[in-house]
Every structure is written in structure tokens, then in C-alpha cells.
Amino acid sequence: MSRRRRIYEGKAKTLFEGPEPGTIVQYFKDDATAFNNQKKGTITGKGVINNRISEFLMTKLGEIGVPTHFIRRLNMREQLIRQVEIIPLEVVVRNVAAGSFAKRFGLEEGTQLPRSIMEFFYKNDTLGDPMVTEEHITAFGWASPQDLDDIVALTLRINDFLFGLFLGCGIKLIDFKIEFGRLYEDDMVRIVLADEISPDSCRLWDLRTNEKLDKDRFRRDLGKVEEAYQEVARRLGILIDQGPGDVRGPTTLQ
Ligand code: C5P
Secondary structure: OOOOOEEEEOOOEEEEEOOOOOEEEEEEOOEEEEOOOOEEEEEOOHHHHHHHHHHHHHHHHHHOOOOEOEEEEOOOOEEEEEOOEEOOEEEEEEEEOOHHHHHHHOOOOOOEEEEEEEEEEEOOOOOOOOEEOHHHHHHOOOOOHHHHHHHHHHHHHHHHHHHHHHHOOOEEEEEEEEEEEEEEEOOEEEEEEEOOOOOOOEEEEEOOOOOEOOOHHHHOOOOOHHHHHHHHHHHHOOOOOOOOOOOOOOOEEO
16 A cells, blocks of 8 residues: 555545556545544544445446446455546535534424435635535536536436435435546546545434434544444445454544
């Protein structure tokens, strides 16, 4: 790992140059941050589980025709992905009011929304990822109107598919954040799903009890963070029997 060229060091992932041109190795770390980096910690084994969950969800989405950057998982913590030009937007879909949305509109967490609501945030840590509209996105050139049409259409399909998939495992998909990139291939440019989909980037509640099975357990010091991530993997049917091999034991360090 150390001999490869590091391209980008993110909060939860590191990107390395891939084995072939146009490929990248995405390494999943155990590091966790929240509230724009103000809260930092480690969730032991998170990287291993998120690698598996993201592989599973991206593969399933690929099967229904959603183009993604995912190529294949390489090992416990790494996956091979296509190099894309990341569009600097966080696309958030909300099915139920929670988090910043519940706060912004004075709604009780758990309030069912009349329909799924899509929001865009400009990816910029210094500015604290401000919410933006399609006007800002096209005026500042972060995405063209055509790019945005593709992003909206793909995001709606992703929400419908993931909502049903999680429902089948007894989990309610409250909200999630995804990112897209431009894939340059054979003189063509395509918008593809990028980054990751995991309990770091989704709110997932147990269908029956509303127990939180996602990063809110870390954000809000609810405890049993690793167990929640493992439970999601287990319900998706992808947890390795004896647990991830390089997980020594559940501990949350802050
Ligand atoms: O905090 P907020 O309610 O706006 O988050 C909405 C959804 O987007 C949540 O599922 C959260 O995990 C995800 N999110 C994310 N990365 C961010 C901000 C939000 O994955 N930087």
C-alpha cells in the first residue's frame, strides 16, 4: 500500500493510483468525522463493513442499469473504481424528516414526508457544504442542465431501488447522500454514481423499533456503533460469518 501513489486523502477514504490508467483504488478507513470535522473518532472495523456494503449496493444498482464507478472489490478494505471527475455536489434524498432537515423546518424526526425530497449541497468544507439550488449549480458551472437532468433521474431511481431493497431487510431508508462523477470513455462523457453508499452516508432505521443503524449512533454518542453497521451488513446478507477478519473487537475511540 505504501508504495502506491496516493491521489487523495479524504475523511473516511483514501484514493490511490490504480493498476491501469483510468482506475483508482479506494481504501476504506475506520476514521469517522461529523459536524464538518468538529467531531472525530474511530469506528473499529467500519472500513471493512462499508467496503462490503458499498460493493453490494453499487453492484445491485449496476444490475438495474445505474452506471457506477465500481469495478470490483480487491480485498477487505479496498475496491477498484473507475477514475471520474467528481461533480462538487452532495445529492441528498429524504423520505422521512431527520437530521438537518427536521431542524430546518421544525419537524419532529420521523415525520413522513408527503413525497421524497431531493436537495443539493455544494461540496466545500470551508463553507460548511451550503445548500444550493439548480440555479446556483448551473450558473456556477458545477454541472450543466443536461448533467443535472441525468443526476435527478438517476437519483430518483436509486432512491426507489434502495428504499425497496432495505425495506425487504426490515430497514427504513430515512435519507441518504450520494455523489456523482463524469466518466470519460471512448470520446464520451457519462454521469455515473461515485463515492460510496454505506451507513456513513445513509440514515437507516429498524422498521419495527426505529432503532438507528447508521452514523447517527456516532454523531449522537448512542453507543453500539460497530454493532449497528454489522447489523446492516447482516440483514443485507453480506456479513462474513465470523465477522470481518481484521476487526479485533468493538471499541469506539474519540
Ligand atoms: O445532516 P443531514 O440531515 O443534512 O444529512 C442527510 C443525509 O446525508 C444523512 O443520511 C447523512 O448521513 C448524509 N450526509 C453525508 N455527508 C455529509 C452530509 C450528510 O453522508 N457531508
